[in-house]
Amino acid sequence: xxxxxxxxxxxxxxxxxxxxxxxxxxxxxxxxxxxxxxxxxxxxxxxxxxxxxxxxxxxxxxxxxxxxxxxxxxxxxxxxxxxxxxxxxxxxxxxxxxxxxxxxxxxxxxxxxxxxxxxxxxxxxxxxxxxxxxxxxxxxxxxxxxxxxxxxxxxxxxxxxxxxxxxxxxxxxxxxxxxxxxxxxxxxxxxxxxxxxxxxxxxxxxxxxxxxxxxxxxxxxxxxxxxxxxxxxxxxxxxxxxxxxxxxxxxxxxxxxxxxxxxxxxxxxxxxxxxxxxxxxxxxxxxxxxxxxxxxxxxxxxxxxxxxxxxxxxxxxxxxxxxxxxxxxxxxxxxxxxxxxxxxxxxxxxxxxxxxxxxxxxxxxxxxxxxxxxxxxxxxxxxxxxxxxxxxxxxxxxxxxxxxxxxxxxxxxxxxxxxxxxxxxxxxxxxxxxxxxxxxxxxxxxxxxxxxxxxxxxxxxxxxxxxxxxxxxxxxxxxxxxxxxxxxxxxxxxxxxxx
Ligand SMILES: Cc1cc2nc3c(=O)[nH]c(=O)nc-3n(C[C@H](O)[C@H](O)[C@H](O)COP(=O)(O)OP(=O)(O)OC[C@H]3O[C@@H](n4cnc5c(N)ncnc54)[C@H](O)[C@@H]3O)c2cc1C
Numbered sequence: 373x374x375x376x377x378x379x380x381x382x383x384x385x386x387x388x389x390x391x392x393x394x395x396x397x398x399x400x401x402x403x404x405x406x407x408x409x410x411x412x413x414x415x416x417x418x419x420x421x422x423x424x425x426x427x428x429x430x431x432x433x434x435x436x437x438x439x440x441x442x443x444x445x446x447x448x449x450x451x452x453x454x455x456x457x458x459x460x461x462x463x464x465x466x467x468x469x470x471x472x473x474x475x476x477x478x479x480x481x482x483x484x485x486x487x488x489x490x491x492x493x494x495x496x497x498x499x500x501x502x503x504x505x506x507x508x509x510x511x512x513x514x515x516x517x518x519x520x521x522x523x524x525x526x527x528x529x530x531x532x533x534x535x536x537x538x539x540x541x542x543x544x545x546x547x548x549x550x551x552x553x554x555x556x557x558x559x560x561x562x563x564x565x566x567x568x569x570x571x572x573x574x575x576x577x578x579x580x581x582x583x584x585x586x587x588x589x590x591x592x593x594x595x596x597x598x599x600x601x602x603x604x605x606x607x608x609x610x611x612x613x614x615x616x617x618x619x620x621x622x623x624x625x626x627x628x629x630x631x632x633x634x635x636x637x638x639x640x641x642x643x644x645x646x647x648x649x650x651x652x653x654x655x656x657x658x659x660x661x662x663x664x665x666x667x668x669x670x671x672x673x674x675x676x677x678x679x680x681x682x683x684x685x686x687x688x689x690x691x692x693x694x695x696x697x698x699x700x701x702x703x704x705x706x707x708x709x710x711x712x713x714x715x716x717x718x719x720x721x722x723x724x725x726x727x728x729x730x731x732x733x734x735x736x737x738x739x740x741x742x743x744x745x746x747x748x749x750x751x752x753x754x755x756x757x758x759x760x761x762x763x764x765x766x767x768x769x770x771x772x773x774x775x776x777x778x779x780x781x782x783x784x785x786x787x788x789x790x791x792x793x794x795x796x797x798x799x800x801x802x803x804x805x806x807x808x809x810x811x812x813x814x815x816x817x818x819x820x821x822x823x824x825x826x827x828x829x830x831x832x833x834x835x836x837x838x839x840x841x842x843x844x845x846x847x848x849x850x851x852x853x854x855x856x857x858x859x860x861x862x863x864x865x866x867x868x869x870x871x
Contacts, residue, residue, distance in 0.1 A: 389412040389413070392623065394612070394844070394856035395857075418625065434605045438754075443599055457611070469483060473710070478563070518588050552580050555579070570710070575852070581722060600705065627644070629641055632663075636653065685814040687759060690755075692754060703787060717731055725760030737753050739751045800813075829850065843856075845859075
């Protein structure tokens with residue numbers, strides 16, 4: 373993708389973008405830059421979608437994403453508009469990248485220092501230091517080929533894959549096997565396998581349902597590094613909103629869309645408040661299934677109920693936002709707490725949905741890096757436990773699970789929080805469904821299983837309504853903030869090519 377929609381094609385088109393997540397914000401920027409007249413309607417009181425912020429009692433929490441990965445994608449995004457990320461926010465390279473506590477008492481830090489990481493791997497298994505280099509070399513190749521030829525290039529049809537240039541990269545075929553088998557080819561030690569696989573949870577998958585081509589994620593975290601935008605991921609939202617405003621995008625918040633009527637050149641988009649917006653083109657960044665099932669009449673949908681029911685949705689999450697008195701020195705900015713065998717947790721997400729008995733979870737303490745996110749003398753902390761989408765979610769279950777998580781944190785990281793909590797809030801399945809209209813309360817959208825990767829994801833362009841397009845995590849390239857930024861560029865290109 374050169375991410376440069378043909379200016380002539382979209383200039384003077386009026387566009388309504390539904391939803392202010394990263395995909396919607398990105399599409400709005402590309403289209404406004406190309407001369408379109410863009411209005412973005414967001415259901416909630418703030419922009420950013422799943423990257424919303426919760427502010428209370430002097431604490432400021434990123435409610436969703438907290439890992440700033442793939443800095444190259446952000447540079448390319450801002451670069452398209454002759455800007456750079458530094459003009460909008462400041463990045464800190466985290467050191468350590470992250471800490472892992474295993475529940476057998478073992479603990480490691482993964483650092484930007486690769487010599488340290490090699491020695492760490494070697495300590496678990498002779499030869500694993502070299503294997504790490506070989507693994508990361510392959511991951512880097514996958515990243516480079518994958519990004520240029522499959523992620524930045526939209527390939528919506530099977531025949532697009534059969535062109536000679538793409539077939540040259542038959543490297544891909546060996547990576548269509550499962551991640552688990554791929555990692556086992558390099559490392560025997562289960563803990564090393566886990567270190568190479570934990571990023572799959574970012575993609576909403578498990579080692580046994582995600583293709584090995586996502587080994588590229590190890591290049592992302594080991595080689596490219598883990599960053600923190602000062603002020604949190606919300607600062608990135610603010611930066612992109614500022615850019616969008618400079619480009620002329622109009623924003624309307626508290627504007628939940630209730631229906632889309634018409635077609636190219638004559639759309640009417642209705643909102644809860646009774647306002648009606650007219651547009652030539654509509655782009656939905658709202659949850660794909662919600663848009664199809666609830667905003668369009670049946671004859672204008674591309675997918676049936678059975679289609680959505682048969683998909684593998686990414687996990688939902690149990691989130692516990694905590695404002696805590698004092699420090700939490702045992703924890704790094706990013707900390708993972710993992711059972712030594714995590715198959716059971718994955719089974720309770722994908723096979724036999726249940727609240728995980730022995731959870732693998734993530735703790736984020738941005739106040740380790742940024743003193744603006746908590747009042748003086750306090751820590752800002754959230755716990756994120758991936759759980760099955762659609763799981764029963766009641767206040768009693770949350771209360772019970774909150775206790776289990778606090779006990780688990782105390783037992784496995786030595787961090788006793790209970791008597792120091794001054795602010796507390798949970799967010800779970802029902803909130804994802806309510807706040808973001810997310811199908812089954814999934815936190816992330818469609819998982820990246822092989823059958824839901826690339827051209828097998830729902831397309832950017834509706835085949836049922838001319839002039840209606842989609843962007844964001846459920847379409848291509850997929851889940852994650854960088855992917856959604858790219859998705860916005862691909863959607864804008866698709867519009868320019870097809871209207
Ligand atoms: C807990 C959590 C942790 C995560 N961690 C990371 C991470 O560390 N790093 C990373 O890169 N990614 C992470 N992700 C994934 C990343 O946040 C998402 O993939 C990405 O933000 C999704 O963007 P999107 O463009 O799909 O839009 P969304 O964020 O889904 O936004 C869609 C918007 O549409 C709005 N909307 C819905 N229905 C309507 C309607 N009818 N009318 C108007 N508006 C509507 C919603 O309110 C929402 O604002 C995380 C996600 C979650 C939930």
